[in-house]
Amino acid sequence: MSKTIVALDFSNKEEVIKFLEQFDKPIYVKIGMELTYACGLDIVKTIKEMGHQIFLDLKLHDIPNTVKGGMKNLAKLGVDMTNVHCSGGITMMKAAVEGLKEGAKDGQRPLCIGVTQLTSTSQKAMNDELGISGSVIDCVIHYAKNAKEAGLDGVVCSVHEAKAIHEACGEDFLTVTPGIRLASDSVDDQKRVATPQLAKEEGCDYIVVGRSITKAENPKMVFDQIETIMEG
Numbered sequence: 001m002s003k004t005i006v007a008l009d010f011s012n013k014e015e016v017i018k019f020l021e022q023f024d025k026p027i028y029v030k031i032g033m034e035l036t037y038a039c040g041l042d043i044v045k046t047i048k049e050m051g052h053q054i055f056l057d058l059k060l061h062d063i064p065n066t067v068k069g070g071m072k073n074l075a076k077l078g079v080d081m082t083n084v085h086c087s088g089g090i091t092m093m094k095a096a097v098e099g100l101k102e103g104a105k106d107g108q109r110p111l112c113i114g115v116t117q118l119t120s121t122s123q124k125a126m127n128d129e130l131g132i133s134g135s136v137i138d139c140v141i142h143y144a145k146n147a148k149e150a151g152l153d154g155v156v157c158s159v160h161e162a163k164a165i166h167e168a169c170g171e172d173f174l175t176v177t178p179g180i181r182l183a184s185d186s187v188d189d190q191k192r193v194a195t196p197q198l199a200k201e202e203g204c205d206y207i208v209v210g211r212s213i214t215k216a217e218n219p220k221m222v223f224d225q226i227e228t229i230m231e232g
């Protein structure tokens with residue numbers, strides 16, 4: 001199974017289909033709010049019918065009852081992975097898992113992953129803007145422990161936190177890491193970035209790669225290079 005999840009941050013269906021047609025076999029893709037809000041949830045069905053595995057990244061964060069209802073409906077789409085914000089709290093995260101179980105097709109619920117701190121959040125922004133004191137790593141580990149207590153399957157974090165999360169929550173607890181950049185890439189809006197090589201060394205279970213692949217001159221070639229590192 002692929003360890004590289006390609007973030008399909010496109011704004012129209014034609015563009016995303018054209019992009020996916022470059023790949024000769026099914027890959028693991030992430031459908032986020034940009035594509036969903038442009039095309040509606042029908043895009044999930046279209047991409048699933050092409051054979052790809054899907055991480056539906058809508059980062060739910062609301063009162064527990066609303067999250068439960070939302071997740072019940074998302075589970076019916078038959079996606080492989082979806083997520084919530086850990087900052088919604090343990091009761092909300094538990095409700096997310098309940099909703100996924102209720103809506104799951106054939107009793108097989110999608111994986112539920114908690115977003116700890118966005119990889120675009122710096123230490124300074126977390127302290128000064130979000131009003132969370134202490135270090136990013138302490139906050140991320142605290143959120144990961146909450147996610148585990150709530151029954152989630154893992155968390156979204158940066159590469160730099162993956163090892164500590166595995167130590168705190170166990171090797172089976174999944175770490176899904178965006179903020180991936182090749183050494184030659186620009187960082188863009190991301191702050192806590194790392195290369196695929198470091199992600200591999202730190203034991204990340206999945207890496208999420210967007211612009212490094214989607215904006216490359218030859219996306220398939222960059223994807224294959226990254227996969228070779230991750231599988232190596």
Ligand code: C5P
Pocket residue numbers: 007009032115116117118119120156157178179180188190208209210211212
């Ligand atoms: O283009 P880039 O590789 O920076 O894209 C990263 C993707 O991962 C985006 O779709 C973004 O929404 C998502 N993401 C993130 N940080 C998180 C959670 C999700 O960058 N903590």
